[in-house]
Amino acid sequence: MSHSAKPDSQTVRRALFAVALMVTVAIAPAIVVAADNTGGSGLRLASFVVDVTPPLGSPLCYGYVKPASEIVDPLTARGVILFGSGKPIVLCVADFVGIGNASHDRWRTALADAAGTSVERVAMHTIHNHDAPGYDASTDDLLAEQGLGGKVHDPENHDQTIAKVAAAIGEACKTPVAISKVGFGKGIVEKFASSRRLIDADGKLELSRMSSGGRNPEAAAAREGVIDPEVSLLTFWDDDEAVAALTFYASHPQSYYGRGGISADTVGWARRLVEEKTGVRHLCFDGAGGDVAAGKYNDGKEKRREELALRLAAGIEAAWAAQVVRPLKTNAVEWAAEEVDFPWRGQYTEDQLHAELTNTDLSLLNRTRAARDLVFLRRWKEGHRFPVQRLRVGDGDVLFFPGELFVEYQLAAKRMRPEGFVAVAAYGNTGMGYIGTAVAYEQGGYEVSRVARTGPAIEESLLKVTTELLQRE
Numbered sequence: 001m002s003h004s005a006k007p008d009s010q011t012v013r014r015a016l017f018a019v020a021l022m023v024t025v026a027i028a029p030a031i032v033v034a035a036d037n038t039g040g041s042g043l044r045l046a047s048f049v050v051d052v053t054p055p056l057g058s059p060l061c062y063g064y065v066k067p068a069s070e071i072v073d074p075l076t077a078r079g080v081i082l083f084g085s086g087k088p089i090v091l092c093v094a095d096f097v098g099i100g101n102a103s104h105d106r107w108r109t110a111l112a113d114a115a116g117t118s119v120e121r122v123a124m125h126t127i128h129n130h131d132a133p134g135y136d137a138s139t140d141d142l143l144a145e146q147g148l149g150g151k152v153h154d155p156e157n158h159d160q161t162i163a164k165v166a167a168a169i170g171e172a173c174k175t176p177v178a179i180s181k182v183g184f185g186k187g188i189v190e191k192f193a194s195s196r197r198l199i200d201a202d203g204k205l206e207l208s209r210m211s212s213g214g215r216n217p218e219a220a221a222a223r224e225g226v227i228d229p230e231v232s233l234l235t236f237w238d239d240d241e242a243v244a245a246l247t248f249y250a251s252h253p254q255s256y257y258g259r260g261g262i263s264a265d266t267v268g269w270a271r272r273l274v275e276e277k278t279g280v281r282h283l284c285f286d287g288a289g290g291d292v293a294a295g296k297y298n299d300g301k302e303k304r305r306e307e308l309a310l311r312l313a314a315g316i317e318a319a320w321a322a323q324v325v326r327p328l329k330t331n332a333v334e335w336a337a338e339e340v341d342f343p344w345r346g347q348y349t350e351d352q353l354h355a356e357l358t359n360t361d362l363s364l365l366n367r368t369r370a371a372r373d374l375v376f377l378r379r380w381k382e383g384h385r386f387p388v389q390r391l392r393v394g395d396g397d398v399l400f401f402p403g404e405l406f407v408e409y410q411l412a413a414k415r416m417r418p419e420g421f422v423a424v425a426a427y428g429n430t431g432m433g434y435i436g437t438a439v440a441y442e443q444g445g446y447e448v449s450r451v452a453r454t455g456p457a458i459e460e461s462l463l464k465v466t467t468e469l470l471q472r473e
Contacts, residue, residue, distance in 0.1 A: 041328040042084040044176035045236050047244050047281050048168040049078040052094060052161050053262060054133050054154060060262070061097045062134035063151045063368060069260035073268055075132055077165045078283050080236070080244050081115050083176055085333040088117040089391065090169065091246070091400075093283050095264040096126040098430030101138035101375050103158065110162045114169040120337050123389050123400040126427045127286050129265040130257040133157070136431070138375040142357060143368065151364060177243055183235035184396050184421045185323030189315030192266075192308055193251040193289075194296035195225025195407075197445050205443045211254040213295025214304075220296055227251070227292050228407055228414075231312070232423035233319035234396060235280070242280045247316050248398070248423040250287030250407050255298055255305035266294070269309035274316045282316075285425035290404035290434050291447050326394060334392040336472055338465045339385040342402075342432045344377050345455035353377065369450065376431050376453045386429055388462070390469040396421035397470055401462075402428040403435040403454075406447075409462055416470050435462070 053074040059067055079092030090111050099107055108122040115122075133153050140152045149155070194213075200206040213219035231249040235242050253267040264271070271284045298304045356362060356370035389400040397420065399413055405426035414422045436448040438456040 041180055041332060042330050043179040043328060043333055044083040045179050045244060046081045046083070046172040046176040047079065048165075048172040049076050049281065050165050050168045051075070052077045052164065054157050054161075058133060058154045058157060059150070059152060060132060060260070061130045061258070062136065062139075062153070064365060065130065065258035066260040068262050070262070072131070072261040072263040075262060075264055075268075077161075078281065079169070080246075080283065081169060081173055081176070082333060085331065085335065087121055088115045088173070089333075089335050090115045090117060090122040091283070091391070092123070092165070093125045093127060093285050093425075095129055095268060096132045097128055097130050097134040098126050098136075098427065099124060100134070100136040100372075100429055100431035101379060102141075103135040103137045104429040104431065106137065107162055110166040111169055114166040115173055120387065121335055123391075123425070124428060125285055125400065125425050126430070127253055127264065127267045127284060128289070128404070128427050129253050129263065129267065131261055131263040131265060134430075136372065136375070138379070138431075139368065139371045142371040142375060146358060146367070148364065148367065152368060177238045179236045179243070180239055180328060181237035181325050182328050182393050182396070183233070183237065183242070183323040183325040185233035185235070185319035185321075187231050187233070187315040187318030187320075187322060188229050189231050189249060189312055190229075191297050192294055192311045192315075193224070193227040193229065193292050194294065195227055196291050196293050196295060197440070197443070197447065198222055198225045199443065203439070203443070205445050208445050209293070209295040210446075211252050211293040211295055212256065212298055212300035213293070214297060214299035220299070222296065224296060226407060226411075228287065228410055231315040231319050232421070233316065233323055234393065234398065234423060235323060235325070237325060242278065245278070245280050245282045245320070246285065246398070247282060247319070248285045248287045248425055249312065249315070250289040250292055250410055250424070250426075252289055252293035253286065254293065255308055256300045256302060266305055266309040266312055269305065270312040270316065273309070273313040274320070277317060278320060286427050287424045288401070288405040288407045288410035288426045290426065291406045291436070291440075328394060332394050335389070336392075336469055337387045337389040338469065340388055340461055340465055341385050342380065342454040342458060344380045345453055347450070348373060348377075350374065350377055373450070373453060379431070386432070388465050388469065390472070396423070398423045398425065399466065399469065400428055401426045403430060403432045404447075405435045406437055406440065408437050409435070409466070412463060413466050413470065416467060422470070
């Protein structure tokens with residue numbers, strides 16, 4: 001008996017991915033406020049999605065894990081361009097572990113040029129999946145001076161990827177649709193997020209629990225700790241048809257990683273599921289998930305990826321079903337941004353870091369860390385500042401932050417407007433690494449060790465700018 005040849009797994013996955021992008025199915029019920037709709041808000045929206053999967057052999061996670069040897073699922077950069085409130089606003093999120101320093105500057109400049117807007121009105125973010133590239137041209141340049149170029153990322157692929165996304169934005173801008181309504185929803189994600197830092201009654205670090213912390217029975221049994229279980233949903237509607245959805249959920253997305261398999265991990269899987277059910281393009285932003293991961297519920301086994309993705313998808317679907325859709329008034333969209341100084345923490349001098357970078361007896365990992373630290377220190381000395389941005393749509397606010405922001409900042413932002421809709425996206429420019437709370441630096445732990453390049457004073461600055469942006473009329 002003869003059998004036809006079976007397609008390889010990569011071909012199957014790409015085919016399924018293509019179907020997920022094109023599928024149009026019935027939209028789940030939403031709570032809609034009845035009102036006469038004239039479509040006169042003046043707001044228009046264009047959206048785009050681009051396959052940004054790197055070639056096999058590419059460095060993943062800034063070269064900290066095995067290079068890419070297979071494609072488990074493709075990576076995308078996706079976004080929306082909003083027209084009708086001054087210059088266009090570009091919101092983009094990519095399936096990368098991070099984009100830092102000069103790379104982040106280059107991405108925002110290219111996207112702004114493609115949309116015909118200014119850099120200040122571009123928010124460029126990542127979902128922080130570890131089986132993906134991390135782009136940092138500044139660090140790669142320093143390593144290249146030591147004969148280590150291309151260890152952090154593939155420079156050629158980096159440039160090609162920026163060009164692909166910019167081209168997609170240019171095409172999308174030709175066919176925007178009118179937006180007459182917006183929706184706001186919230187759902188609870190069960191048994192996904194857990195704190196990576198459990199603090200005892202005396203205010204001391206009791207337990208560190210990483211992304212696969214469930215391998216440790218004590219970590220699996222411990223409490224969830226401080227998290228934000230909500231997933232926030234913002235949708236844009238052309239009359240009664242939803243045309244784009246943005247979700248915000250605070251947690252590291254990893255299930256298992258580091259084996260060479262390119263993947264958007266739990267977020268990519270969940271995103272595909274909700275797109276299949278709603279027929280609407282989704283942008284999934286990582287909230288302030290720097291000190292949050294699936295560690296309590298994840299032991300690193302492959303089957304956990306699907307389990308966690310299903311839980312995240314269920315939370316998004318709950319937010320979709322619970323959303324309230326309202327007519328959008330004219331001039332109801334506003335953009336604001338503040339440049340914030342993220343001061344160097346000061347644990348190393350420039351000379352010390354340069355000595356590490358040039359020390360051929362050290363591992364590539366340690367030299368790369370020295371390079372990333374040195375880049376941030378030098379850029380700070382040059383006066384480089386980082387944007388915190390706010391999008392106001394109707395009576396809802398979305399805040400866009402750089403770095404691996406602790407969840408406490410997200411919870412603080414929501415407390416500032418307890419009766420309103422406030423969503424947070426972190427993982428903009430990732431050059432400064434983790435951003436802890438002031439007390440966390442006293443408590444210690446991985447997240448406030450060398451991987452945090454700015455120090456305790458940042459809390460006061462970020463809470464101040466958050467207050468100012470949320471209170472601004």
